Amino acid sequence: VDVTDLIRGVLAGERRSVARAISLVEDGAPELAALSAGIFGRTGAAATIGLTGAPGVGKSTLAGELVRTVRLQEDRIAVLAVDPTSPFTGGALLGDRVRMQEHATDPGVFIRSMATRGHLGGMALAAPEAVRILDAAGYGRVIVETVGVGQAEVEVAAATDTTVVVLAPGAGDAVQMAKAGILEVADVFVVNKGDREGAGETARDVRQMLGMGPKRDWAPPVLMTTAPSKDGLGELWAAIEAHRAHMAATGGLEVRRWARLRGEVESLAAARFRTRVSEAFDAAPAIADDLAARRVDPYRTAAILEATVAAGD
Numbered sequence: 001v002d003v004t005d006l007i008r009g010v011l012a013g014e015r016r017s018v019a020r021a022i023s024l025v026e027d028g029a030p031e032l033a034a035l036s037a038g039i040f041g042r043t044g045a046a047a048t049i050g051l052t053g054a055p056g057v058g059k060s061t062l063a064g065e066l067v068r069t070v071r072l073q074e075d076r077i078a079v080l081a082v083d084p085t086s087p088f089t090g091g092a093l094l095g096d097r098v099r100m101q102e103h104a105t106d107p108g109v110f111i112r113s114m115a116t117r118g119h120l121g122g123m124a125l126a127a128p129e130a131v132r133i134l135d136a137a138g139y140g141r142v143i144v145e146t147v148g149v150g151q152a153e154v155e156v157a158a159a160t161d162t163t164v165v166v167l168a169p170g171a172g173d174a175v176q177m178a179k180a181g182i183l184e185v186a187d188v189f190v191v192n193k194g195d196r197e198g199a200g201e202t203a204r205d206v207r208q209m210l211g212m213g214p215k216r217d218w219a220p221p222v223l224m225t226t227a228p229s230k231d232g233l234g235e236l237w238a239a240i241e242a243h244r245a246h247m248a249a250t251g252g253l254e255v256r257r258w259a260r261l262r263g264e265v266e267s268l269a270a271a272r273f274r275t276r277v278s279e280a281f282d283a284a285p286a287i288a289d290d291l292a293a294r295r296v297d298p299y300r301t302a303a304i305l306e307a308t309v310a311a312g313d
């Protein structure tokens with residue numbers, strides 16, 4: 001891979017370069033460090049939106065509608081569909097493409113599904129780097145869709161400026177959401193499939209759960225949509241914009257972005273350190289023997305390994 005050429009292509013917004021760069025992120029390729037260095041200074045402009053929710057609630061359909069709205073304003077937009085639990089891009093993500101088919105030929109739209117095949121920090125670290133590539137390529141909006149409502153999925157979706165949690169009547173109860181930490185990270189709640197029975201009830205449940213939590217300076221709205229008929233889509237976009245405006249006005253956007261960046265660097269450094277500790281362990285059978293024979297305890301062993309790694313610097 002010619003990284004210099006790749007960086008040039010990404011910064012010029014060339015689709016093929018963007019696609020190749022994201023593949024490097026998926027693979028955790030050694031060229032990643034150079035790529036990151038080449039684009040980082042040109043990132044920070046994109047407004048990012050996270051969409052998370054149980055399988056089949058309508059995230060991709062909503063994403064397709066949001067793409068349409070953004071394109072009416074002539075902003076370029078990218079959709080990154082992420083499956084944090086699967087190392088392969090499976091059928092569900094293929095379905096996303098179909099759902100957003102109408103945008104496939106629009107040069108202002110980039111749709112890509114992503115799985116992690118070797119990135120050191122897993123999807124939690126791979127996704128933000130992929131988002132930065134799209135940001136550097138000039139996509140003013142980036143939607144990150146994650147499949148599922150487990151901790152990993154929520155973490156990825158929450159690493160955006162505005163996190164939208166999508167629900168459907170009957171799918172996934174409120175207790176399950178609370179466990180996954182969704183209530184805390186959601187900026188906007190959407191009860192999709194408003195045409196289905198029980199939608200009003202689901203919205204009421206969410207409002208009740210929110211009412212029991214601590215007061216926040218931004219009260220997440222609970223909206224109802226029916227994606228195929230576009231009901232409520234205007235309100236959803238307005239809520240996303242209102243949240244962003246609120247964040248910008250209160251300084252919350254800067255605070256959130258800085259916390260994210262710092263957390264990412266700490267995780268990255270920790271992942272690298274862990275690898276080196278592992279290598280040091282492998283290279284020192286005597287340390288392993290002492291531990292296995294219970295001559296040296298785990299705390300002391302950890303300290304020895306830490307010192308070994310530090311000495312190698």
Ligand SMILES: Nc1nc2c(ncn2[C@@H]2O[C@H](COP(=O)(O)OP(=O)(O)OP(=O)(O)O)[C@@H](O)[C@H]2O)c(=O)[nH]1
Binds near residue numbers: 062093195
């Ligand atoms: N009745 C009804 N069906 C909907 C609505 N929104 C989406 N659907 C349908 O629900 C199915 C799943 O929609 P998707 O957009 O693929 O859902 P998703 O959340 O992206 O699914 P995964 O990516 O697999 O988790 C599709 O058949 C959609 O046509 C809605 O508002 N009402």
Ligand SMILES: [Mg+2]
Binds near residue numbers: 059060061092095145
């Ligand atoms: Mg989907």
